[in-house]
Amino acid sequence: MTPVLIDGKKVAADVRARLVKEIEELKAAGHTPGLAVVLVGEDPASQVYVGSKVKACAELGIYSQKWALPAETTQEELVELIHQLNADDRIHGILVQSPPPPHIDEEAVILNIDPRKDVDGFHPANVAKLVLEDETGFVPCTPLGCMELLAAYGIPTAGKHAVVIGRSMIVGKPMANLLVSKKANATVTIAHSRTADLPGLCRTADILVAAVGRPEMVKADYVKPGAVVVDVGINRIEDATRPRGYRIVGDVDFEAVKDSCSAITPVPGGVGPMTIAMLMANTVKACRQQMKH
Numbered sequence: 001m002t003p004v005l006i007d008g009k010k011v012a013a014d015v016r017a018r019l020v021k022e023i024e025e026l027k028a029a030g031h032t033p034g035l036a037v038v039l040v041g042e043d044p045a046s047q048v049y050v051g052s053k054v055k056a057c058a059e060l061g062i063y064s065q066k067w068a069l070p071a072e073t074t075q076e077e078l079v080e081l082i083h084q085l086n087a088d089d090r091i092h093g094i095l096v097q098s099p100p101p102p103h104i105d106e107e108a109v110i111l112n113i114d115p116r117k118d119v120d121g122f123h124p125a126n127v128a129k130l131v132l133e134d135e136t137g138f139v140p141c142t143p144l145g146c147m148e149l150l151a152a153y154g155i156p157t158a159g160k161h162a163v164v165i166g167r168s169m170i171v172g173k174p175m176a177n178l179l180v181s182k183k184a185n186a187t188v189t190i191a192h193s194r195t196a197d198l199p200g201l202c203r204t205a206d207i208l209v210a211a212v213g214r215p216e217m218v219k220a221d222y223v224k225p226g227a228v229v230v231d232v233g234i235n236r237i238e239d240a241t242r243p244r245g246y247r248i249v250g251d252v253d254f255e256a257v258k259d260s261c262s263a264i265t266p267v268p269g270g271v272g273p274m275t276i277a278m279l280m281a282n283t284v285k286a287c288r289q290q291m292k293h
């Protein structure tokens with residue numbers, strides 16, 4: 001069977017087009033959505049991510065501030081900046097790029113972000129709202145993007161068995177919560193590093209979500225014929241044939257599973273492009289809510 005290739009670039013472009021209209025409306029009412037992105041240290045991958053987020057804001061007409069702080073910034077200095085941004089009326093969303101340097105307690109920093117500006121959806125108040133299915137909260141961007149992809153391709157979730165591999169607070173757990181919600185109505189199993197007979201369990205999935213961080217771990221024997229496969233993984237593997245010396249692969253062995261699944265998100269070009277699009281959507285939502293528009 002030839003699977004449907006779920007095109008994240010296209011769906012992300014559709015989301016952005018929708019947002020452009022919403023932003024125009026907000027601006028006409030005197031409100032410009034604003035996002036502050038805070039980076040501590042010089043991690044090259046984080047610098048790229050922060051750059052892409054600021055660029056995405058500029059393309060959509062969202063006001064942005066980029067704070068690049070030196071690696072030796074203290075926890076107190078970072079928290080002081082967060083408080084300043086909490087009080088800044090131009091800023092509706094605040095994001096601290098992960099991971100910060102080891103001397104920074106990331107969870108403690110997140111607790112200082114005003115939950116109404118927590119567009120990453122990591123503050124416990126927003127985790128609670130997700131579990132409570134209170135839609136005024138913010139949901140982490142990557143799982144939100146996965147749900148958007150399923151919806152854009154008309155993939156039904158109600159009554160389906162979804163297996164999510166991975167239990168992180170950034171992807172696995174919020175993804176499972178979204179799938180089990182009354183909106184999606186899937187029956188959900190969360191698998192992790194201690195799950196027994198992982199391939200056997202995954203073979204019972206109608207929808208298989210891989211968020212593990214292990215290159216091409218999901219092989220053909222993990223996939224039931226006709227299943228939908230969502231590959232969240234972004235892994236660099238060495239490849240001397242590429243100019244950069246590496247290539248990006250997912251957590252799913254695409255070549256091995258493509259003949260048995262009905263639809264799949266490729267890596268790159270599947271889930272990846274959705275994350276920033278959903279960050280922009282969360283920022284617009286934050287602006288709407290704060291401006292009561």
Ligand code: NAD
Binds near residue numbers: 169213214233251272
């Ligand atoms: P994480 O390391 O926080 O969590 C990985 C999870 O996988 C853990 O819960 C662990 O229990 C589980 N796991 C590890 N080894 C396993 C095994 N052998 N069998 C079963 N489960 C196992 O990672 P994360 O932040 O959730 O990210 C997961 C992947 O998604 C990574 O490749 C990451 O780069 C990618 N990611 C992509 C995006 C995006 O924008 N597309 C965003 C965030 C993360």
